[in-house]
Protein backbone atom coordinates (compact mmCIF):
# COMPACT_ATOMS: atom_id res chain seq x y z
CA UNK A 1 0.00 0.00 0.00
CA UNK A 2 1.33 3.44 -0.89
CA UNK A 3 1.85 5.96 1.90
CA UNK A 4 -0.97 8.46 1.93
CA UNK A 5 0.78 11.77 1.43
CA UNK A 6 3.22 13.03 -1.09
CA UNK A 7 6.27 13.37 1.09
CA UNK A 8 7.77 15.99 -1.19
CA UNK A 9 4.79 18.33 -1.10
CA UNK A 10 3.75 18.25 2.56
CA UNK A 11 5.62 19.40 5.63
CA UNK A 12 5.72 16.26 7.73
CA UNK A 13 5.72 16.03 11.49
CA UNK A 14 5.44 12.29 12.06
CA UNK A 15 6.66 9.57 9.78
CA UNK A 16 6.65 5.82 10.14
CA UNK A 17 8.79 3.61 7.95
CA UNK A 18 7.63 -0.01 7.68
CA UNK A 19 6.67 -0.37 11.33
CA UNK A 20 5.52 -3.73 12.64
CA UNK A 21 4.35 -4.59 16.13
CA UNK A 22 3.12 -8.09 16.93
CA UNK A 23 1.79 -9.40 20.23
CA UNK A 24 2.74 -12.83 21.51
CA UNK A 25 4.29 -13.63 18.14
CA UNK A 26 0.79 -13.62 16.63
CA UNK A 27 1.19 -12.19 13.11
CA UNK A 28 -2.48 -11.31 12.83
CA UNK A 29 -2.43 -8.88 15.77
CA UNK A 30 -0.93 -5.41 16.16
CA UNK A 31 0.24 -3.57 13.05
CA UNK A 32 2.12 -4.84 10.08
CA UNK A 33 4.61 -2.97 7.90
CA UNK A 34 2.96 0.46 8.08
CA UNK A 35 4.56 3.37 6.27
CA UNK A 36 2.74 6.59 7.01
CA UNK A 37 3.49 10.27 6.49
CA UNK A 38 1.57 12.64 8.74
CA UNK A 39 1.43 16.23 7.48
CA UNK A 40 1.82 19.09 9.93
CA UNK A 41 -1.23 21.09 11.01
CA UNK A 42 -3.79 18.68 9.57
CA UNK A 43 -6.22 16.20 11.08
CA UNK A 44 -5.58 12.63 10.03
CA UNK A 45 -8.43 10.22 10.75
CA UNK A 46 -7.87 6.51 11.27
CA UNK A 47 -10.72 4.15 10.56
CA UNK A 48 -10.97 0.37 10.66
CA UNK A 49 -12.99 -2.43 12.18
CA UNK A 50 -12.54 -3.37 15.83
CA UNK A 51 -9.16 -5.03 16.45
CA UNK A 52 -7.65 -3.76 13.18
CA UNK A 53 -4.72 -2.05 14.93
CA UNK A 54 -5.77 1.59 15.31
CA UNK A 55 -4.87 1.97 19.00
CA UNK A 56 -1.62 0.05 18.48
CA UNK A 57 -0.69 2.53 15.74
CA UNK A 58 -1.40 5.48 18.08
CA UNK A 59 0.70 3.81 20.80
CA UNK A 60 3.59 3.53 18.35
CA UNK A 61 3.18 7.14 17.17
CA UNK A 62 3.26 8.37 20.78
CA UNK A 63 6.37 6.40 21.75
CA UNK A 64 4.39 4.40 24.32
CA UNK A 65 5.21 1.29 22.32
CA UNK A 66 8.30 0.66 20.23
CA UNK A 67 7.99 -1.21 16.95
CA UNK A 68 9.48 -4.71 16.60
CA UNK A 69 10.88 -3.48 13.31
CA UNK A 70 10.83 -0.21 11.39
CA UNK A 71 11.11 3.34 12.74
CA UNK A 72 8.98 6.25 13.90
CA UNK A 73 10.30 9.75 13.29
CA UNK A 74 9.06 12.96 14.93
CA UNK A 75 10.32 16.10 13.23
CA UNK A 76 12.80 13.87 11.40
CA UNK A 77 14.36 12.45 14.58
CA UNK A 78 13.84 8.91 15.77
CA UNK A 79 11.19 8.89 18.52
CA UNK A 80 12.56 7.48 21.80
CA UNK A 81 10.73 4.89 23.93
CA UNK A 82 8.45 6.92 26.22
CA UNK A 83 8.53 4.35 29.03
CA UNK A 84 12.29 3.74 29.18
CA UNK A 85 13.73 7.01 28.00
CA UNK A 86 11.26 9.84 28.63
CA UNK A 87 12.49 13.00 26.96
CA UNK A 88 11.22 16.52 26.29
CA UNK A 89 10.13 15.45 22.83
CA UNK A 90 7.34 13.36 24.40
CA UNK A 91 5.78 16.48 25.94
CA UNK A 92 5.11 17.71 22.41
CA UNK A 93 3.03 14.62 21.62
CA UNK A 94 -0.10 14.32 23.76
CA UNK A 95 -2.08 11.12 23.71
CA UNK A 96 -5.69 11.12 24.88
CA UNK A 97 -6.34 7.46 25.52
CA UNK A 98 -9.65 5.78 26.24
CA UNK A 99 -8.46 4.94 29.77
CA UNK A 100 -7.13 8.44 30.63
CA UNK A 101 -4.04 6.90 32.20
CA UNK A 102 -2.35 10.28 32.73
CA UNK A 103 -5.13 11.70 34.91
CA UNK A 104 -4.84 11.94 38.70
CA UNK A 105 -7.96 10.22 39.97
CA UNK A 106 -8.08 11.81 43.42
CA UNK A 107 -7.14 15.35 42.42
CA UNK A 108 -9.58 18.10 41.47
CA UNK A 109 -10.35 19.14 37.93
CA UNK A 110 -8.34 22.35 38.47
CA UNK A 111 -5.25 20.43 39.67
CA UNK A 112 -5.51 17.92 36.85
CA UNK A 113 -5.67 20.61 34.18
CA UNK A 114 -2.89 22.57 35.94
CA UNK A 115 -0.65 19.50 35.86
CA UNK A 116 -0.64 19.76 32.05
CA UNK A 117 1.15 23.15 32.16
CA UNK A 118 4.79 23.47 31.19
CA UNK A 119 7.23 24.67 33.87
CA UNK A 120 7.70 27.91 31.89
CA UNK A 121 3.98 28.73 32.33
CA UNK A 122 4.09 28.74 36.12
CA UNK A 123 3.61 32.54 36.39
CA UNK A 124 0.43 32.43 34.30
CA UNK A 125 -1.05 29.42 36.04
CA UNK A 126 -4.38 30.93 37.22
CA UNK A 127 -5.04 32.67 33.92
CA UNK A 128 -4.18 29.65 31.76
CA UNK A 129 -6.11 27.10 33.80
CA UNK A 130 -9.19 29.41 33.93
CA UNK A 131 -9.03 29.92 30.16
CA UNK A 132 -8.74 26.16 29.55
CA UNK A 133 -11.69 25.37 31.85
CA UNK A 134 -13.79 28.01 30.07
CA UNK A 135 -12.86 26.80 26.60
CA UNK A 136 -13.92 23.25 27.37
CA UNK A 137 -17.04 24.20 29.37
CA UNK A 138 -15.88 22.71 32.68
CA UNK A 139 -15.35 25.82 34.83
CA UNK A 140 -18.27 24.79 37.10
CA UNK A 141 -16.44 21.53 37.90
CA UNK A 142 -13.15 23.16 38.95
CA UNK A 143 -13.21 21.85 42.54
CA UNK A 144 -14.70 18.43 41.78
CA UNK A 145 -12.58 15.32 42.23
CA UNK A 146 -11.74 13.78 38.85
CA UNK A 147 -12.77 10.22 39.74
CA UNK A 148 -16.29 11.41 40.63
CA UNK A 149 -16.98 12.93 37.20
CA UNK A 150 -19.12 11.40 34.47
CA UNK A 151 -17.39 9.80 31.48
CA UNK A 152 -18.10 12.82 29.25
CA UNK A 153 -16.86 15.29 31.87
CA UNK A 154 -13.66 13.26 32.27
CA UNK A 155 -13.09 13.38 28.53
CA UNK A 156 -13.41 17.17 28.51
CA UNK A 157 -10.97 17.51 31.43
CA UNK A 158 -8.48 15.28 29.58
CA UNK A 159 -8.77 17.42 26.44
CA UNK A 160 -8.27 20.61 28.49
CA UNK A 161 -5.18 19.14 30.17
CA UNK A 162 -3.70 17.87 26.91
CA UNK A 163 -4.13 21.17 25.08
CA UNK A 164 -3.10 23.60 27.84
CA UNK A 165 0.58 23.04 27.03
CA UNK A 166 0.03 23.55 23.29
CA UNK A 167 1.47 20.25 22.08
CA UNK A 168 2.61 19.86 18.48
CA UNK A 169 0.74 16.59 18.02
CA UNK A 170 -2.51 15.46 19.60
CA UNK A 171 -3.36 11.77 19.36
CA UNK A 172 -7.04 11.14 20.06
CA UNK A 173 -8.43 7.66 20.66
CA UNK A 174 -12.25 7.86 20.59
CA UNK A 175 -12.18 11.24 22.37
CA UNK A 176 -15.90 11.97 22.14
CA UNK A 177 -17.44 8.53 22.65
CA UNK A 178 -18.82 9.37 26.08
CA UNK A 179 -19.91 12.90 25.33
CA UNK A 180 -23.61 13.34 24.63
CA UNK A 181 -24.76 14.37 21.19
CA UNK A 182 -25.68 17.91 22.34
CA UNK A 183 -22.05 18.77 23.15
CA UNK A 184 -20.26 16.42 20.79
CA UNK A 185 -20.54 18.50 17.64
CA UNK A 186 -19.44 21.63 19.50
CA UNK A 187 -16.37 19.87 20.90
CA UNK A 188 -15.49 18.43 17.49
CA UNK A 189 -15.67 21.95 16.08
CA UNK A 190 -13.57 23.32 18.97
CA UNK A 191 -10.87 20.71 18.34
CA UNK A 192 -10.92 21.58 14.63
CA UNK A 193 -10.67 25.31 15.36
CA UNK A 194 -7.84 24.92 17.85
CA UNK A 195 -5.92 22.62 15.54
CA UNK A 196 -6.28 25.12 12.69
CA UNK A 197 -5.57 28.22 14.80
CA UNK A 198 -2.56 26.80 16.65
CA UNK A 199 -1.21 24.67 13.80
CA UNK A 200 -1.48 21.52 15.93
CA UNK A 201 -1.44 18.17 14.14
CA UNK A 202 -4.17 15.77 15.25
CA UNK A 203 -4.56 12.06 14.64
CA UNK A 204 -8.04 10.87 15.41
CA UNK A 205 -9.30 7.32 15.87
CA UNK A 206 -13.06 6.98 15.91
CA UNK A 207 -15.78 4.45 15.21
CA UNK A 208 -18.14 7.23 14.18
CA UNK A 209 -17.93 7.71 10.39
CA UNK A 210 -19.76 11.06 10.54
CA UNK A 211 -17.17 12.35 13.02
CA UNK A 212 -14.22 11.26 10.86
CA UNK A 213 -15.76 12.49 7.62
CA UNK A 214 -16.48 15.94 9.05
CA UNK A 215 -13.29 16.41 11.07
CA UNK A 216 -10.46 14.79 9.13
CA UNK A 217 -8.46 16.34 6.31
CA UNK A 218 -7.19 12.90 5.33
CA UNK A 219 -8.30 9.41 6.25
CA UNK A 220 -6.42 6.16 6.43
CA UNK A 221 -8.23 2.85 6.47
CA UNK A 222 -6.70 -0.01 8.47
CA UNK A 223 -7.54 -3.68 8.08
CA UNK A 224 -5.76 -6.49 9.94
CA UNK A 225 -2.91 -4.17 10.91
CA UNK A 226 -2.25 -2.82 7.42
CA UNK A 227 -3.18 0.41 5.66
CA UNK A 228 -5.43 -0.70 2.83
CA UNK A 229 -6.72 2.61 1.52
CA UNK A 230 -6.18 6.33 2.11
CA UNK A 231 -7.33 9.68 0.77
CA UNK A 232 -9.57 12.63 1.55
CA UNK A 233 -12.88 11.91 3.30
CA UNK A 234 -14.72 12.91 0.11
CA UNK A 235 -12.68 10.55 -2.09
CA UNK A 236 -13.05 7.61 0.24
CA UNK A 237 -16.75 8.14 0.77
CA UNK A 238 -17.70 8.89 -2.84
CA UNK A 239 -15.34 6.50 -4.61
CA UNK A 240 -14.04 3.84 -2.21
CA UNK A 241 -11.71 1.35 -3.87
CA UNK A 242 -12.55 -1.34 -1.35
CA UNK A 243 -15.79 -2.89 -0.21
CA UNK A 244 -14.34 -2.79 3.34
CA UNK A 245 -14.06 1.02 3.18
CA UNK A 246 -17.60 1.52 1.92
CA UNK A 247 -19.05 -0.73 4.61
CA UNK A 248 -17.19 1.17 7.32
CA UNK A 249 -17.93 4.71 6.12
CA UNK A 250 -21.43 4.54 4.67
CA UNK A 251 -24.89 3.48 5.73
CA UNK A 252 -25.39 1.04 2.91
CA UNK A 253 -26.59 -2.33 1.65
CA UNK A 254 -24.15 -4.95 0.37
CA UNK A 255 -25.51 -7.25 -2.37
CA UNK A 256 -24.29 -10.16 -4.45
CA UNK A 257 -24.53 -9.68 -8.24
CA UNK A 258 -27.58 -11.98 -8.23
CA UNK A 259 -29.31 -9.83 -5.61
CA UNK A 260 -28.32 -6.67 -7.49
CA UNK A 261 -30.27 -7.95 -10.53
CA UNK A 262 -33.46 -7.62 -8.45
CA UNK A 263 -32.60 -3.90 -8.21
CA UNK A 264 -32.06 -3.65 -11.97
CA UNK A 265 -28.26 -3.58 -11.65
CA UNK A 266 -26.20 -5.92 -13.77
CA UNK A 267 -22.69 -6.42 -12.42
CA UNK A 268 -19.94 -8.85 -13.36
CA UNK A 269 -17.97 -7.99 -10.22
CA UNK A 270 -18.19 -9.70 -6.84
CA UNK A 271 -20.14 -7.18 -4.79
CA UNK A 272 -22.54 -4.30 -5.23
CA UNK A 273 -23.03 -1.64 -2.59
CA UNK A 274 -25.88 0.86 -2.54
CA UNK A 275 -25.83 3.82 -0.14
CA UNK A 276 -29.10 4.56 1.65
CA UNK A 277 -29.16 8.14 0.34
CA UNK A 278 -28.77 6.98 -3.28
CA UNK A 279 -32.17 5.27 -3.37
CA UNK A 280 -35.14 7.49 -4.19
CA UNK A 281 -38.75 6.55 -3.71
CA UNK A 282 -40.56 7.31 -6.94
CA UNK A 283 -44.11 7.35 -8.24
CA UNK A 284 -45.30 4.77 -10.74
CA UNK A 285 -47.79 1.97 -10.61
CA UNK A 286 -45.49 -1.00 -10.08
CA UNK A 287 -44.79 -0.87 -6.40
CA UNK A 288 -42.75 -4.02 -5.90
CA UNK A 289 -40.88 -3.21 -2.67
CA UNK A 290 -42.55 -4.01 0.66
CA UNK A 291 -41.86 -1.71 3.60
CA UNK A 292 -40.91 -4.08 6.40
CA UNK A 293 -39.67 -1.52 8.92
CA UNK A 294 -39.33 2.22 9.45
CA UNK A 295 -36.56 3.51 11.70
CA UNK A 296 -36.96 7.03 13.02
CA UNK A 297 -33.61 8.85 12.81
CA UNK A 298 -34.59 12.36 13.90
CA UNK A 299 -33.73 14.35 10.78
CA UNK A 300 -35.02 11.57 8.52
CA UNK A 301 -36.46 8.07 8.49
CA UNK A 302 -34.85 4.93 7.27
CA UNK A 303 -37.17 2.65 5.39
CA UNK A 304 -36.24 -1.02 5.32
CA UNK A 305 -37.75 -2.43 2.14
CA UNK A 306 -37.76 -5.93 0.74
CA UNK A 307 -38.32 -7.73 -2.53
CA UNK A 308 -37.62 -11.48 -2.78
CA UNK A 309 -34.35 -12.10 -0.85
CA UNK A 310 -33.14 -8.50 -1.14
CA UNK A 311 -33.44 -6.03 1.72
CA UNK A 312 -32.49 -2.38 1.17
CA UNK A 313 -32.15 0.59 3.49
CA UNK A 314 -33.53 3.82 2.10
CA UNK A 315 -33.00 7.28 3.53
CA UNK A 316 -36.36 9.04 3.45
CA UNK A 317 -36.58 12.75 4.24
CA UNK A 318 -40.35 12.76 3.83
CA UNK A 319 -41.04 11.64 7.40
CA UNK A 320 -44.41 10.11 8.24
CA UNK A 321 -45.44 9.58 4.62
CA UNK A 322 -45.06 5.79 4.54
CA UNK A 323 -46.37 2.98 6.72
CA UNK A 324 -44.99 -0.46 7.56
CA UNK A 325 -46.76 -2.99 5.36
CA UNK A 326 -47.10 -0.52 2.46
CA UNK A 327 -45.39 -0.85 -0.93
CA UNK A 328 -43.14 1.53 -2.84
CA UNK A 329 -41.34 1.92 -6.13
CA UNK A 330 -37.70 2.99 -6.12
CA UNK A 331 -35.04 4.39 -8.37
CA UNK A 332 -31.37 3.72 -7.62
CA UNK A 333 -29.34 6.79 -8.51
CA UNK A 334 -25.88 5.32 -7.97
CA UNK A 335 -24.17 2.14 -6.85
CA UNK A 336 -20.61 0.94 -6.24
CA UNK A 337 -19.09 -2.30 -7.55
CA UNK A 338 -16.19 -4.19 -6.02
CA UNK A 339 -14.15 -7.26 -6.87
CA UNK A 340 -14.92 -10.41 -4.92
CA UNK A 341 -11.90 -10.10 -2.63
CA UNK A 342 -11.69 -6.32 -2.17
Ligand SMILES: Nc1ncnc2c1ncn2[C@@H]1O[C@H](COP(=O)(O)OP(=O)(O)OP(=O)(O)O)[C@@H](O)[C@H]1O
Nearest residue numbers: 023024029030048049050051052053054055056057
Ligand atom coordinates in the same frame (compact mmCIF):
# COMPACT_ATOMS: atom_id res chain seq x y z
N1 LIG B 1 -1.04 -5.22 24.68
C1 LIG B 1 -1.53 -6.15 23.87
N2 LIG B 1 -1.28 -7.46 24.09
C2 LIG B 1 -1.75 -8.42 23.26
N3 LIG B 1 -2.49 -8.19 22.17
C3 LIG B 1 -2.80 -6.89 21.91
C4 LIG B 1 -2.34 -5.81 22.75
N4 LIG B 1 -2.78 -4.64 22.23
C5 LIG B 1 -3.50 -4.98 21.14
N5 LIG B 1 -3.50 -6.31 20.93
C6 LIG B 1 -4.15 -7.03 19.82
O1 LIG B 1 -3.80 -6.38 18.60
C7 LIG B 1 -4.93 -6.24 17.76
C8 LIG B 1 -5.19 -4.77 17.46
O2 LIG B 1 -5.61 -4.15 18.67
P1 LIG B 1 -5.94 -2.59 18.72
O3 LIG B 1 -6.32 -2.27 20.11
O4 LIG B 1 -4.80 -1.84 18.13
O5 LIG B 1 -7.19 -2.54 17.74
P2 LIG B 1 -8.22 -1.34 17.48
O6 LIG B 1 -8.35 -1.21 16.01
O7 LIG B 1 -7.79 -0.12 18.22
O8 LIG B 1 -9.53 -1.96 18.12
P3 LIG B 1 -10.82 -1.21 18.75
O9 LIG B 1 -11.44 -0.43 17.64
O10 LIG B 1 -11.67 -2.35 19.17
O11 LIG B 1 -10.34 -0.36 19.89
C9 LIG B 1 -6.08 -6.94 18.47
O12 LIG B 1 -6.14 -8.26 17.99
C10 LIG B 1 -5.66 -6.91 19.93
O13 LIG B 1 -6.20 -8.02 20.62
